[in-house]
Amino acid sequence: RDIYHDIFKKLEHESSRFHANNFTGSLVSQSTKLIGSFERFWDSCTFQLVPVLTSILAGVAILWTQFWQYALFLLALSICFAVSVFFGNRVMQPRNRAEASASTEMNGYLADVITNASVVQSYSQEKAELERAMQKATNWRKKNLHVMTGFIGVSFVYSLIDVAILVASIVFAVYASEHQLISAGLVYLMLSYTTTIVRQLWEMNGIMRNYNRIMGDAGDMTEILEKPIEVVSSSDESIDVTNGHIVYERMKFTHDNGEGVKIFKNFTLDIPAGQRVGLVGHSGSGKTTLTKLLLRFSDVDAGEISIDKQNIAHYSLQSLRQSIAYVSQEPMLFHRSLRENIAYGKPDASDREIIRAAKQANAWEFIKTLPDKLDTTVGERGVKLSGGQRQR
Structure with missing residues (x-):
């Protein structure tokens, strides 16, 4: 619930620039993956990792009471296995992240086509859209196969280490028995617990595979959550709009954080209170952008916008937008009454x-x-x- 709250709050407060540069379907997919990843992470810890660690530590503790040298030897080998798992995890993480991103892109494309299904059908583009969708699916499949081949590779290394641990343990036990350091009964006990521990170490392979998938699924949305929101309230103070005198003063604005099309440069406009203004210009000249900047859907690069001699950047977003009646160019409705x-x-x-x-x-x-x-x-x-x- 808390994760859902954080995601929802983050996305609904993001700037129009953020939403323009991200697929809605992709954001929904990333959000769902992060929430699911959190649940899978705790399930994996509770029902897999804890039992495995408990079994290994209990086995080593019992062997320690009987023959501490062998228990120490087995513990050292187990640590070597854990180190190999750590490095294998570092190899697999980028692959899982790439696979998750490809999956998100595929889901985002699907959502985009479904949202515009009537347009697709109107232009008889079903076949073309299917081909594009299959390209996305093929890319995801390639990333998925890359993950699978990587997992097979690290699993092979893990299996070799497991076999090496088992062989080394047998050699150690036989050597100790031949030199009458331990009894035959203790040899049986040692090999029994060693087999159990090796089996549990192999289970670590599956746990780490699950962990890598969890981190891959959670990565994209976690990255978004860590980035600061572009447009925020500079204070909790409410703007006091009484007359509605609007001034754009020496304003500069460029799309995409200064890397896109330059819309305004040293732009100044004074709109007296109560005056009606019609904006005329060619498509893309910034008529709609001018109104969106007044609502701070994006912030200006330089200059300022004021209402009744109050710089809108110095007041809370909520009070600013509640003071303005805004009718969007396109009709946007919620799936509600x-x-x-x-x-x-x-x-x-x-x-x-x-x-x-x-x-x-x-x-x-x-x-x-x-x-x-x-x-x-x-x-x-x-x-x-x-x-x-x-x-x-």
């Missing part, structure tokens, strides 16, 4: 207020004809509504 979508900016709105807003948007005429009226679920992105109804 019409009531929840209309009242999204004011969750405690009464039905009377919701109906008034629907009437003002010329939406009430079609809403009242629906069987469930305001309780009608609109589907993902509002797909159950027509294009015109979504725009309302």
